[in-house]
Amino acid sequence: MVDWADNPMNICMITWEYPPRIVGGIARHCEGLAKALVKIGHPVHVITLDFPGALQYEEVEGVKIHRTSVELGHPSFIAWVFIFNHFMEKKVAMLSKDVKFDIVHIHDWLVAFSGIATKHYLKIPLVLTLHSTEFGRAFSLNNPDSYLIDGIEWWATYESKRVIVTSNSMKHEVEEHFHLPQSKIDVIPNAIDASKYNVKVDREAVKRRYGIAPDDRVVLFVGRLVPQKGVEHLIKATSKIVSNHPNTRIVIVGDGWLKEHLWNLAVSSEYKHKILFLGFLSDQELIELTLSSDVLVVPSIYEPFGIVALEGMAAGVPVVASNVGGLAEIIEHDRTGVLVYAGDPNSIAWGVNRVLSDLNYARWLVENAKRKIREIYSWDAVAKRTVEVYEKSCVGV
Amino acid sequence: MRRGVVMHRGRPMPISDEVYFLCMLHNIGMTTPEKSLTIEEISRWTAVEPSKAEENLNKLLKAKYVDVRIISGIKKYFITSDGIRKVLSMYS
Numbered sequence: 001m002v003d004w005a006d007n008p009m010n011i012c013m014i015t016w017e018y019p020p021r022i023v024g025g026i027a028r029h030c031e032g033l034a035k036a037l038v039k040i041g042h043p044v045h046v047i048t049l050d051f052p053g054a055l056q057y058e059e060v061e062g063v064k065i066h067r068t069s070v071e072l073g074h075p076s077f078i079a080w081v082f083i084f085n086h087f088m089e090k091k092v093a094m095l096s097k098d099v100k101f102d103i104v105h106i107h108d109w110l111v112a113f114s115g116i117a118t119k120h121y122l123k124i125p126l127v128l129t130l131h132s133t134e135f136g137r138a139f140s141l142n143n144p145d146s147y148l149i150d151g152i153e154w155w156a157t158y159e160s161k162r163v164i165v166t167s168n169s170m171k172h173e174v175e176e177h178f179h180l181p182q183s184k185i186d187v188i189p190n191a192i193d194a195s196k197y198n199v200k201v202d203r204e205a206v207k208r209r210y211g212i213a214p215d216d217r218v219v220l221f222v223g224r225l226v227p228q229k230g231v232e233h234l235i236k237a238t239s240k241i242v243s244n245h246p247n248t249r250i251v252i253v254g255d256g257w258l259k260e261h262l263w264n265l266a267v268s269s270e271y272k273h274k275i276l277f278l279g280f281l282s283d284q285e286l287i288e289l290t291l292s293s294d295v296l297v298v299p300s301i302y303e304p305f306g307i308v309a310l311e312g313m314a315a316g317v318p319v320v321a322s323n324v325g326g327l328a329e330i331i332e333h334d335r336t337g338v339l340v341y342a343g344d345p346n347s348i349a350w351g352v353n354r355v356l357s358d359l360n361y362a363r364w365l366v367e368n369a370k371r372k373i374r375e376i377y378s379w380d381a382v383a384k385r386t387v388e389v390y391e392k393s394c395v396g397v
Numbered sequence: 398m399r400r401g402v403v404m405h406r407g408r409p410m411p412i413s414d415e416v417y418f419l420c421m422l423h424n425i426g427m428t429t430p431e432k433s434l435t436i437e438e439i440s441r442w443t444a445v446e447p448s449k450a451e452e453n454l455n456k457l458l459k460a461k462y463v464d465v466r467i468i469s470g471i472k473k474y475f476i477t478s479d480g481i482r483k484v485l486s487m488y489s
Contacts, residue, residue: 023485052429052478073426075443077488080424110488224486255479256486257416280482 009102009390011037011044012095012118014088014111018065021051024224025307026107026131029190031063036191036383038062045095047088047114066091078145085113092118103127103390109134109149112156119159125393128160130170132304135177137228139302154178161393164386166190166305167326173304186389189330190307191382194314194373196287203292210251210278210289217248219352220293220317222286222308223300225256230299230322232262233345238271240349245356250275251293253286290315294362295355301342303327310377313337313369318362320351330377336369416483418445418453419462422476423484430466433473 013034017027034044038061050056050067058065068091070084088111092104105127106115112128119126134141134149141147157163157178163185165171171187174180204214212218219241223229231252238250252262252275259277266275281289290296296312298321305326312319313336321327322342331337338354341347355362421443426432436454440447454474457463462480465472476484 017485021481021485023482050428051481070426073424073442075421075424077420077424226486254486255483257412257483259483260413260416280479 009042009387009394010099011042011390012047012092012099012101012104012124013044013107014047014092014104014115014118015107016049016084016110018046018048020054021049024131025190025305028192028307029129029131030107032191032193032379033383033386034063035061036379037386039380040383040387042387043099045099045101047091047095049084049088066095078148081110082113085111085117088114089117093121096122103393105129105386105390106156106160107131109152109156112152112159116156116159125161125390126159127162127164127389127393128156129164129166130157130174131166132170132302133173133177136173136302136304157184160184162186162389164188164389167329169325169329170304186385188382188385188389189326189377190305190310191377191379192307192310192314192373193379194370196283197291197315199287199291201288201291206288206292210276212249212251212276213247215247217245217295217356218289218293219248219250219295219297219356220253220290220312221251221297221299222253222290222311223298224254225252225259225262227258228300228302229256230301230343231258232265233343233348234297234299235262235265235269235275236345237349237352238266238269238274240346241352241356242271242274244349244353248274248294248356251278251289252276253278253281253289255279287315290317293317295320295352297348297352298322298327299340299342299348300324300327306330309337310373313366314373316366316370318355318365319369320348320355332368332372335365336372337365413456414449415453415456415460418443418450419457419476419480420484420487421445422457422463422474423481427475428481430464430475433466433475435471435473439474 015030017023019027019031037044045064047066050069056067068087070087072083104115104118107129108131134146141150157180166189171185266272296317296319298309300322303325309319309321309330319337321331323339324342333339338351340351425442436447436450440450463474464477465474
């Protein structure tokens with residue numbers, strides 16, 4: 001048996017999103033994990049998809065990033081997924097002529113095909129991180145594509161030597177839905193690089209940039225505009241927030257297929273002038289805006305982890321979040337944040353008003369939250385635990 | 398998404414025609430200026446009538462999810478970075 005403590009592992013990480021191709025939390029998760037694995041001595045090759053302006057190959061903080069161009073297309077999303085997996089698989093095959101990979105680590109169903117193929121032709125263990133499930137995202141399976149994706153997710157868990165999830169709630173979901181043995185699942189939380197918030201910002205200048213008055217309070221939402229994120233409930237909570245705190249702006253950062261619906265909802269309310277949609281922001285812009293905000297709201301209905309809550313906690317912004325999934329594990333109510341009922345605008349407004357009304361309470365939450373981030377949610381800790389999972393996967397191979 | 402309609406907690410959620418069309422443009426690979434296509438080419442690839450394709454493209458141009466370049470007087474369309482992220486948000 002190989003003693004991995006003295007032997008660096010060559011890790012092949014496959015993910016459909018990696019910065020600057022950032023959609024949800026997966027890109028940031030893979031980036032943080034890959035850099036931390038390199039830091040503790042394990043070479044990481046990331047196989048991902050291309051993005052306008054990004055190099056086909058680059059090395060960032062020791063992480064070797066290989067971006068795959070997809071040379072064929074089809075209007076069907078599922079067909080496109082099959083196609084890009086083929087090109088990723090080809091990229092891994094070419095690379096494996098020069099690199100002897102010890103493990104292949106895939107993130108979500110989208111790259112299951114290339115990961116499973118790699119496992120079989122290189123005869124190395126496959127590790128899957130399941131960030132969410134189709135069943136959870138859609139709240140049910142309701143069309144042929146959903147059933148197929150659900151089947152692929154199950155198949156990926158079956159083919160994997162170990163399955164990593166980011167919260168206990170996700171562990172229960174995976175155990176129950178896929179009938180996966182408990183012993184095959186490892187819970188490793190997400191993490192963040194808290195140092196990126198150690199910058200000084202001119203809050204008034206940042207607010208002015210977005211047309212927000214310097215003395216306005218900012219209630220921030222950051223995320224994809226899709227039903228599971230619960231943004232419509234925050235919009236519906238606006239009247240109750242603004243009636244208590246008239247100079248408050250609800251600032252929504254992100255985009256998604258539900259944007260038009262949410263926009264119409266905001267426009268049809270009498271507080272439309274209080275709601276601001278900013279679309280996607282760059283990393284730097286987002287850091288500055290977060291540091292200039294008074295509350296971060298995470299109103300999700302389904303959230304396996306909720307990395308955005310960690311971002312708020314690290315930035316020193318009080319977090320008001322739904323009492324669901326991973327959020328309920330990250331946030332300790334009334335100590336590191338405020339938990340509210342999911343899908344309930346009255347409850348969201350109550351949580352936000354509570355923070356906005358009491359500056360000392362808000363400061364206390366922030367102090368506790370920052371301490372918790374330092375102790376638990378660092379990439380160094382997550383990388384070490386991930387290596388332990390890799391080592392368990394290699395036993396008997 | 399995937400069929401133009403998403404069910405959420407048992408009720409259909411609205412997805413506009415142009416966003417569904419944007420997904421098809423993404424999946425056929427129009428993600429860089431070099432991979433831009435004319436309306437006629439888009440129509441063939443997506444099986445959407447040219448007039449309907451043009452109507453959707455105009456909406457997507459206005460929303461900055463699609464950009465256009467003109468080569469020898471012919472308009473060729475491709476998806477912007479924001480357009481790519483918009484599409485990916487549906488599946489992530």
